[in-house]
Amino acid sequence: MSDLFFYGTLRYVPLLELVLGRTADHINLTQAELHGYGAYSVRDQIFPMVDKGEGRVTHGLLVQGLTPGDIERVIYYEGGFDYDLQTLPLRTANGDDVMAEVFIPAPGLWEPSTPWSLNDWAAEWGELTVLAAEEVMSHFGHLPASDIAPRFPAIRMRAQGRLAARRREASPEWDTSRDVVLQDHRRPYLGYFTMEDATLRHRHFDGSMGPVLHRSALVNGxxxxxxxxxxxxxxxxxxxxxxxxxxxxxxxxxxxxxxxxxxxxxxxxxxxxxxxxxxxxxxxxxxxxxxxxxxxxxxxxxxxxxxxxxxxxxxxxxxxxxxxxxxxxxxxxxxxxxxxxxxxxxxxxxxxxxxxxxxxxxxxxxxxxxxxx
The missing domain is CATH 3.90.79.10 (Nucleoside Triphosphate Pyrophosphohydrolase)
Known part of the structure; x- marks a missing residue:
């Protein structure tokens, strides 16, 4: 078992749940502080970093009791951002001093900008980031993180496309939750574009459910x-x-x-x-x-x-x-x-x-x- 401290986007519980593959009800979460570091937006990026400095304090989420499989999933996701894990002291909300691992960027890797706000980030980027993470984690166990990292810009573009699609006006006649049955969904290829394969059935105009179909799509934004x-x-x-x-x-x-x-x-x-x-x-x-x-x-x-x-x-x-x-x-x-x-x-x-x-x-x-x- 291991403990991790998250100061950035993984404090956003929907994202943390997706990366770990389970709901927050089954995750041991505690508010904590990391002293000697401040959380800042990364210039020209949509995620934060911590920067060392006297008197700085970073508020975050301590996740305790993670399994080796949990750690592997988190490292896979964070691996695309080129951070390293370091063991650092923390102070929990009830005053306990604990040690946990923290993702720290290599010196000079990123340039800090303004102080980072989880609420501001979640309002602007939270939903898109979860959709991007969904694609990233679908490749866990199939592709190495090193193959994912160069594709992050394209993955985010596709996530924005998915988000825009979900916000379009729904048909008054059809309901995809009722009229389409998705039996299998795979992503066999990842590049600037990606391919998605689906096995599904959809309702016919006469009201009956059609046969099983195998379809592929070139997915873009x-x-x-x-x-x-x-x-x-x-x-x-x-x-x-x-x-x-x-x-x-x-x-x-x-x-x-x-x-x-x-x-x-x-x-x-x-x-x-x-x-x-x-x-x-x-x-x-x-x-x-x-x-x-x-x-x-x-x-x-x-x-x-x-x-x-x-x-x-x-x-x-x-x-x-x-x-x-x-x-x-x-x-x-x-x-x-x-x-x-x-x-x-x-x-x-x-x-x-x-x-x-x-x-x-x-x-x-x-x-x-x-x-x-």
Whole structure:
């Protein structure tokens, strides 16, 4: 048996329960203090760290009587954050002095920011973090923690996508808790995307329960897709880049013409993502955004949910190259007169469905956008 002291996100009981795989009723929890350390937010991250300093006190949760299996699960989860366990003295709420192990970051690993608040963190990040941890812990016993750590940003993006999906309006006709029976659920692959396999049954339109089905899905988060449009010059900006899936299927032209697009980062709105991606990919600023629809990109095979926009921009500068080197992006932009752009659409030269969808929205709303200039 071992005792651990948690000063950060694992003080959030729903997260602790998920990581340990059991409810709080079966966990020995005690409030305690760690003297000589303060809890601080990590700069540019959504989790905290402790930083040594005279007179500092960190309040946290002492978890006692953990089994070797419990410790293994916690180390697996925390292993992705690159912390080390150290045995330190604590003072419990009733005044007892005890020793427990604490996750301490290596010197210089993270940069402390403002004092960390569990309540503030839980309000903003708690639910998303639990969803991310659910995916992480599903790989426990199958993949090493070292394989999980590089995927944390993508796992959080997917968690944000799951959270957004759960908050969408429910059907008045269907109830997934009653009309879908999930018999088995697996995650056989983890990469930038992940695959999920399910064995399930769902209710048919005649009211009967259908046969057992085996289905797979490419699981991704949300993406923002934006077509910059200059109403004064009546032109659009599109981007061109190499797309591996088109190459892998045998398309002789894997350099695709698309709208500007990118994943919505955790804590970011689709509108913020659209503006950020336009700066990164096309080196331009959008002055105003117009929603052009949203929905699943391919609901039969993928969970990706797209937010489509037209963004007003001043397209007087020559087209340029853009993208992030850290993501291996090599993107060339093209400024195209609206009439020529629609000719390409009518001739079937545009092969990107989100771009086609936004083009049709722009064609229906172009005169209104031009009338406002």
């Amino acid at each position: 949300q993406a923002a897709v934006i077509l910059p449009y200059d109403p004064v010059r009546d032109c659009v900006l599109v981007v061109e880049q190499f797309r591996a899936p088109a190459y892998l299927i045998g398309d002789p032209n894997p350099w695709q013409i698309e709208a500007v697009a990118g994943m919505v980062d955790p804590g970011e709105s689709p509108e913020e993502a659209a503006r950020r991606e336009t700066r990164e990919e096309a080196n331009i600023e959008v002055t105003e955004l117009f929603a052009a629809g949203d929905g699943y990109s391919s609901s039969g095979s993928s969970t990706e949910f797209l937010h489509l926009f037209v963004g007003l921009a001043d397209l007087d500068e020559p087209a340029s190259t853009g993208g992030l080197e850290t993501e291996g992006e090599d993107i060339r932009s093209h400024i195209v007169p609206f009439a020529a752009f629609m000719d390409q659409l009518d001739q079937g030269k545009l092969k990107n469905v989100p771009l086609i969808s936004i083009a049709n929205w722009l064609a229906r709303n172009r005169e209104r956008l031009r009338a406002d200039i």
